[in-house]
Amino acid sequence: MPQRKIDIFDTTLRDGEQVPGCKLNTKEKIELAIALEDLGVDILEAGFPISSPGDFNSVREISKVVKNVTITALSRAVQKDIEVAADALKYAVRPRIHTGIGTSDLHIKSKFNSNREDILQRAIQCVKWARNFVDDVEFYAEDAGRTDNEYLARVIEAVIGAGASVVNIPDTTGYCLPHQYGDKIAYLKNNVSNIDKATISCHCHNDLGLATANSIAGVIAGAGQIECTINGLGERAGNTSLEECVMILKQHHSLGFYTNIKTEKLNPMSRLVSDTMRMPVQPNKAIVGGNAFAHSSGIHQDGFLKDALTYEIINPRDVGADDSKIVLTARSGRSALAHRFQKIGYQFNRNDVDALYQQFLVVADKKKEVQDEDLHQMAKEYQLTVVN
Numbered sequence: 001m002p003q004r005k006i007d008i009f010d011t012t013l014r015d016g017e018q019v020p021g022c023k024l025n026t027k028e029k030i031e032l033a034i035a036l037e038d039l040g041v042d043i044l045e046a047g048f049p050i051s052s053p054g055d056f057n058s059v060r061e062i063s064k065v066v067k068n069v070t071i072t073a074l075s076r077a078v079q080k081d082i083e084v085a086a087d088a089l090k091y092a093v094r095p096r097i098h099t100g101i102g103t104s105d106l107h108i109k110s111k112f113n114s115n116r117e118d119i120l121q122r123a124i125q126c127v128k129w130a131r132n133f134v135d136d137v138e139f140y141a142e143d144a145g146r147t148d149n150e151y152l153a154r155v156i157e158a159v160i161g162a163g164a165s166v167v168n169i170p171d172t173t174g175y176c177l178p179h180q181y182g183d184k185i186a187y188l189k190n191n192v193s194n195i196d197k198a199t200i201s202c203h204c205h206n207d208l209g210l211a212t213a214n215s216i217a218g219v220i221a222g223a224g225q226i227e228c229t230i231n232g233l234g235e236r237a238g239n240t241s242l243e244e245c246v247m248i249l250k251q252h253h254s255l256g257f258y259t260n261i262k263t264e265k266l267n268p269m270s271r272l273v274s275d276t277m278r279m280p281v282q283p284n285k286a287i288v289g290g291n292a293f294a295h296s297s298g299i300h301q302d303g304f305l306k307d308a309l310t311y312e313i314i315n316p317r318d319v320g321a322d323d324s325k326i327v328l329t330a331r332s333g334r335s336a337l338a339h340r341f342q343k344i345g346y347q348f349n350r351n352d353v354d355a356l357y358q359q360f361l362v363v364a365d366k367k368k369e370v371q372d373e374d375l376h377q378m379a380k381e382y383q384l385t386v387v388n
């Protein structure tokens with residue numbers, strides 16, 4: 001089956017950095033930008049230059065050093081914003097201006113006190129203005145998730161006509177269900193006459209925990225770009241997680257998509273972002289959480305020790321994680337206990353298993369996790385033979 005390349009647009013440094021407490025200085029942003037380039041992202045959103053002199057400077061400095069990636073800067077549909085974004089991108093080899101406006105009736109009325117026709121004209125004008133500075137313009141229809149499809153299609157057709165090469169369909173509030181978001185992308189594919197002149201981009205938020213599922217639904221329906229962040233960082237409940245999308249497309253290869261991400265760099269990248277942004281990763285986070293490759297219940301441990309594939313769909317080395325862990329708890333079984341005793345150097349006779357296991361459970365019930373020191377103590381009391 002022919003494979004379709006999906007562009008990975010990383011917005012850790014812009015949408016991700018909007019998390020309270022995650023603010024980065026220019027030096028930190030440059031370090032992360034270099035690591036993201038190394039990871040293989042296609043587009044890097046470096047910031048929102050009009051928002052502060054510091055952010056302007058970060059976009060400019062990143063543009064000077066990161067040369068193998070398209071660098072993009074955010075702007076509102078405001079001439080001054082666009083000019084400042086263009087100026088910040090002056091040194092970029094492949095600059096992109098990301099500009100746009102809210103298109104849902106809620107945004108049109110409550111934010112802009114305006115009407116659909118006026119917003120349509122502003123959308124066209126901002127793309128035209130941005131095209132004076134760069135060839136690559138991405139238009140975002142903020143709150144597209146709650147925008148009427150017919151109106152959205154009119155806006156998208158008009159901005160492509162005005163020169164946008166990428167059209168971003170954000171589910172800004174993370175409201176859509178996967179089939180609704182997928183249907184929205186399919187609707188645009190079928191109802192925007194010039195859609196083949198542009199790439200459709202998914203930009204999903206995680207308010208209902210559906211950002212990744214929605215992005216994948218968008219890709220299946222025809223989108224060619226996913227906007228995402230490392231560790232799923234972002235406003236409120238966060239953005240689509242880069243590592244999750246990349247691994248879904250990789251593990252479900254038969255869907256027919258691929259990315260250029262070097263997956264063995266995902267865990268080191270996650271740690272770097274977590275440390276730099278001072279934002280711990282939850283242990284049960286898919287792909288990069290501390291427990292993503294840890295097995296603690298007896299049934300799972302027994303299966304895993306017979307054949308890792310029984311309980312692991314990803315080889316931890318493929319995502320740069322530490323080797324899988326067998327954690328000894330009161331839920332562990334005899335095989336895991338025997339395995340650990342052997343690993344730490346004891347000759348373990350199967351006849352001893354029952355006696356040791358009972359002793360193990362007494363210790364395990366008092367602790368969250370049984371450590372090697374506990375096993376050494378048990379081995380001493382039971383007089384287990386040490387190998388060599």
Ligand code: KIV
Pocket residue numbers: 015140141142143168170171172173203205
């Ligand atoms: O969530 C959103 O709508 C955005 C746009 C500014 C692209 O972040």
Ligand code: ZN
Pocket residue numbers: 015170172203205239
């Ligand atoms: Zn966003």
